Amino acid sequence: MTATQSTAPGPRHVACIMDGNGRWATQRGRPRLFGHHAGARRVKEIVRACPDFGVKYLTIFAFSTENWKRTQSEVxxxxxxxxxxxxxxxxxxxxxxxxVRFIGDRIRLDDKLVRLMDELELLTSSNDKVHLTIALNYGGRDELGRATKRLAHEVAAGRLSAADVDETTLARFLDTHVLPDPDLVIRTSGEARISNFLLWQSAYAEYEFIDTLWPDFNRAEFARVLAGYGARERRFGAIRA
Structure with a gap:
């Protein structure tokens, strides 16, 4: 079995679409925000579990560019x-x-939140045990649009040749340019779609869609999903030798 065909021992970078907070709360007769608070507590548990499972990078989808369509009170x-x-x-x-890093377009976020984001990034900038990336006002298509606009500006300014533009060049303009691509993307709550999350970066990621609602996604469930990933054969377009 070649290097590109090996069975992965475990993912180094896991991305999570944390779905189901609202439904979890509704099932308990509580307001949707109650579920979001429970989901935030679950994030802490999963982050703490990462080193034990060899996960160096964790990226979580906290708020999408489409989530502004929700009620004003929920937003x-x-x-x-x-x-x-x-x-x-x-x-x-x-x-x-x-x-901690944040990805997404900060333009629409309030000044106090952006300041806190900047401060947290700076405060934790020397840490290296776990790299937690929080996607906030993030959308994959929006990210690609912003990246290509910056790339086009560089070409127009003469700092980059159009002939040299390729997928490696474009990747340098993405929000995630300092991060490895995700190995595994997990979506909770039983939905089987990617919802505009890390479209470019997840080209060769493995996906796991599970029924568990995010506030119930605990360390044991995380371990089970990671074990399933380890049993998969990743060929990256190649065939079995």
Missing amino acids: AGLMKLFRRYIQKEARDLLAEGVR
């Missing part, structure tokens, strides 16, 4: 939750060796 509640999460968890993330 406002989510923004408040993001601010609270950063303020509450910053010191623990620093102490536990977690480096």
Whole structure:
């Protein structure tokens, strides 16, 4: 079996579409924001589990460019939750060796939230135990649109030749340019779609769609999914030798 055909021992980079918070709350007769708060607590458990399973990079889909279509009260509640999460968890993330990055378009986010995001990135910039990337006001198509606009600007300014533009060049303009591509993408809640998440980066990722709602996605479930990944054969377009 060749290197490109090997069975992976475990994913180094896991990305999660954290779906099902609202339904989890509704099932319990509680408002949707109750589920989002429960989901935020679950993030902490999964981040802490990553080193034990050899996961170096964890990317989570917190708020998409399409989520602005939700009710004004839910959006406002989510923004408040993001601010609270950063303020509450910053010191623990620093102490536990977690480096935090944010991807997505910050233009539409409020100034206080953006400032907190910047501060958390700077605070944890020397950490290397786990790299936590939070996709906030993120959409894969939006990211590609912003990347190609920056690339076109470089060509127009004469700093880049159009003849030299290829997929490697474009990747340097993506929000995730400092990160490896995800090996495994997990979506909770029983939905089987990728919802505009890491479209470019997940070209060769393995996908796992599970029925568990995100607030119930615990360490044991995480371990089960990772074990299933380890049994897969990744050929990256090649064939069995």
